[in-house]
Amino acid sequence: MDFVNHRPIYEQIIEDFKKKLVRGEIKPGDKICSQRELAQQVKVNPNTVQRAYREMEILGLTETLRGQGTFIVKDEKMVETFRKEMVEAAIKDFIVHMRELGYPDESLLEQIKKELMEGKNG
Amino acid sequence: MDFVNHRPIYEQIIEDFKKKLVRGEIKPGDKICSQRELAQQVKVNPNTVQRAYREMEILGLTETLRGQGTFIVKDEKMVETFRKEMVEAAIKDFIVHMRELGYPDESLLEQIKKELMEGKNG
Amino acid sequence: MDFVNHRPIYEQIIEDFKKKLVRGEIKPGDKICSQRELAQQVKVNPNTVQRAYREMEILGLTETLRGQGTFIVKDEKMVETFRKEMVEAAIKDFIVHMRELGYPDESLLEQIKKELMEGKNG
Amino acid sequence: MDFVNHRPIYEQIIEDFKKKLVRGEIKPGDKICSQRELAQQVKVNPNTVQRAYREMEILGLTETLRGQGTFIVKDEKMVETFRKEMVEAAIKDFIVHMRELGYPDESLLEQIKKELMEGKNG
DNA sequence: GTGGTCTAGACCACC
DNA sequence: GTGGTCTAGACCACC
Numbered sequence: 001m002d003f004v005n006h007r008p009i010y011e012q013i014i015e016d017f018k019k020k021l022v023r024g025e026i027k028p029g030d031k032i033c034s035q036r037e038l039a040q041q042v043k044v045n046p047n048t049v050q051r052a053y054r055e056m057e058i059l060g061l062t063e064t065l066r067g068q069g070t071f072i073v074k075d076e077k078m079v080e081t082f083r084k085e086m087v088e089a090a091i092k093d094f095i096v097h098m099r100e101l102g103y104p105d106e107s108l109l110e111q112i113k114k115e116l117m118e119g120k121n122g
Numbered sequence: 123m124d125f126v127n128h129r130p131i132y133e134q135i136i137e138d139f140k141k142k143l144v145r146g147e148i149k150p151g152d153k154i155c156s157q158r159e160l161a162q163q164v165k166v167n168p169n170t171v172q173r174a175y176r177e178m179e180i181l182g183l184t185e186t187l188r189g190q191g192t193f194i195v196k197d198e199k200m201v202e203t204f205r206k207e208m209v210e211a212a213i214k215d216f217i218v219h220m221r222e223l224g225y226p227d228e229s230l231l232e233q234i235k236k237e238l239m240e241g242k243n244g
Numbered sequence: 245m246d247f248v249n250h251r252p253i254y255e256q257i258i259e260d261f262k263k264k265l266v267r268g269e270i271k272p273g274d275k276i277c278s279q280r281e282l283a284q285q286v287k288v289n290p291n292t293v294q295r296a297y298r299e300m301e302i303l304g305l306t307e308t309l310r311g312q313g314t315f316i317v318k319d320e321k322m323v324e325t326f327r328k329e330m331v332e333a334a335i336k337d338f339i340v341h342m343r344e345l346g347y348p349d350e351s352l353l354e355q356i357k358k359e360l361m362e363g364k365n366g
Numbered sequence: 367m368d369f370v371n372h373r374p375i376y377e378q379i380i381e382d383f384k385k386k387l388v389r390g391e392i393k394p395g396d397k398i399c400s401q402r403e404l405a406q407q408v409k410v411n412p413n414t415v416q417r418a419y420r421e422m423e424i425l426g427l428t429e430t431l432r433g434q435g436t437f438i439v440k441d442e443k444m445v446e447t448f449r450k451e452m453v454e455a456a457i458k459d460f461i462v463h464m465r466e467l468g469y470p471d472e473s474l475l476e477q478i479k480k481e482l483m484e485g486k487n488g
Numbered sequence: 489g490t491g492g493t494c495t496a497g498a499c500c501a502c503c
Numbered sequence: 504g505t506g507g508t509c510t511a512g513a514c515c516a517c518c
Contacts, residue, residue: 003309004127006507008501023224042498087225091237094216102145103209105238109231115213116227129500130508156490167510172492183265187369189490189517246480250372250516252493267468278505289388289495294507311502311505331469338460346389347453353475359457360471372492374516411518 001042009044013052014059021061021072022083029074032062123164131166135174136181143194144205151196154184166216245286253288257296258303265305265316266327273318278305367408375410379418380425387427387438388449395440398428 001012019027035053039046053070056062060078064070098108123131142148157175161168175192178184182200186192194201220230245253264270283290300306304322306318308314316323342352350358367378386392401419405412419436422428426444430436465475 003502006130006133006501008128010501011128019143019222023222048502083223087220087233088237090216090219090223091233094212095234095237098209098211100141100145101205101209101212108238109234111145111209112217112231112234115210115217116230132508157492158490168491169511170509173508175491186491187518188492191490239517250374250377252372255372255491263466263506267466280505289497290492290506291496295493297506308506309503310507313505327467331464331477332481333465334460334463334467335477338456339478339481341456342453344385344389345449345452345456352482353478355453355457356461356475356478359454359461360474370518372516376516414517 001044009048010052010055013038013042013044013049014056017052017056017061018082018086021079022086026072028072028076028079030072031069032072034069123166131170131179132174133164135160135164135171136178139174139178139183140204140208143201144208148194150198150201152194152196153191154194156191254296254299257282257286257293258300261296261300261305262326262330264320265323266330270316272316272320272323272336274316276316278313308341367410376418376421377408379404379408379415380422383418383422383427384448384452387445388432388452391437394438394442394445397435398438400435409424 001009003009017032026032030062032042035046038044039049044050051057051092053062053064057064057070060073062070062072095108101106123134125131127134131165139148139154148154155163157168157171161171164171175184175186179186179192183195183204185195217230221227245256247253249256261270261276270276277285279290279293283293286293297306297308301308301314305317305326306314307317339352343349367375369375371378385400392398399407400417401412404410405415408415419428420428421437423430426439428436428438459485462473465471
């Protein structure tokens with residue numbers, strides 16, 4: 001967690017969770033960490049984790065069963081839709097941002113290619 | 123300004139300013155809006171603008187002369203360096219983000235190409 | 245705090261803090277006064293203290309954790325470097341000032357010796 | 367002049383003037399720059415220079431003769447007294463400052479000796 | 489008019 | 504309780 005950032009911690013937790021889901025590190029039907037456990041792991045107040053979990057349930061990502069824990073909803077399609085949405089949003093935001101910087105579309109692909117190579121070797 | 127966003131208004135002001143600089147809408151040596159003027163334009167308190175301007179000065183982007191106003195530093199090179207930094211950082215952040223989403227590098231260029239086309243026609 | 249001085253109060257707060265650090269009255273890792281507490285102690289507005297604390301963080305002297313407080317960076321070396329810098333700067337400034345007054349280097353050591361003695365007895 | 371400093375410009379002008387006097391660059395009875403002239407030289411508003419000159423007259427450093435200009439008071443003793451005061455104050459302030467930094471008197475002379483040497487060679 | 493500092497006090501996020 | 508942001512508005516130094 002980034003405690004300096006202005007982004008609320010509970011949003012950062014949700015964001016992390018979404019990334020894990022999209023990457024396939026956690027799958028529909030999986031039981032996820034208890035709130036207490038996660039709070040200890042990421043060194044955050046249990047209240048903050050509670051808020052994140054509550055919001056994830058509202059978003060339809062998880063469901064909590066009394067006395068059993070919190071589970072990812074059993075809906076493969078949901079994850080796939082979700083993945084597409086996040087990827088597309090990321091790309092669109094990026095393009096908008098680069099245009100705001102006055103960066104020409106023509107140079108963009110070249111530059112990305114270059115960075116991808118460096119990232120592999122570096 | 124986005125008053126709903128978590129992002130502090132003073133940071134949004136700095137961000138706007140950076141974009142204008144990078145796009146060449148304002149140039150080294152230019153006098154920029156007075157604090158009071160900008161405060162009226164974007165409808166925030168002069169103190170908030172003051173804070174943004176102060177941070178820009180610390181960042182080395184502007185110079186402030188008491189009683190005269192705030193100016194972009196007279197240093198073409200600085201602006202160019204700055205432009206490169208911002209573009210590069212944006213691309214790197216984007217790549218990192220896409221990898222966090224588990225998106226394969228191979229598909230990335232294709233996908234961006236597609237989005238760039240749509241953006242043009244849309 | 246000196247409310248008559250031209251020196252801004254927030255700078256005086258920073259200066260006091262630096263002196264305490266250099267003198268070893270506060271140490272790396274220590275939690276320092278909360279902003280509200282210090283504001284009450286020195287009878288200034290919490291915003292003024294906030295500004296001082298913020299600048300100290302930018303200077304790399306402190307670290308602030310939301311909801312937990314402000315701490316001196318855990319870096320013994322940094323403090324030592326800082327101490328040396330302050331002492332050296334003070335001496336250099338002094339020498340420059342004395343030369344500006346046309347005071348001959350030769351007399352300087354004598355004069356300081358004299359003053360040091362008086363200070364002890366006085 | 368230092369336009370960033372919080373020290374009022376008119377005080378900086380007085381300070382400069384005092385240093386010149388103490389160094390002997392200007393002498394009792396000398397005519398000094400006209401206000402307009404100085405304003406142009408140091409690139410400052412004539413009002414600011416006027417204020418500095420007014421204060422210097424109040425301090426008994428100068429006298430203004432209508433239509434003739436401003437002159438340093440013809441009082442050699444005054445300058446000498448003044449010189450002693452400034453030098454002594456500088457030394458005392460310095461010692462106080464170093465003690466505030468917790469710097470031991472014993473090391474002080476050594477350190478100054480060292481800096482004086484460096485200043486000569488550098 | 490232009491920037492700089494400060495107060496008083498509200499409201500928020502997180503502990 | 505602890506820090507962060509913001510407003511409203513005063514007052515100052517300098518142009």
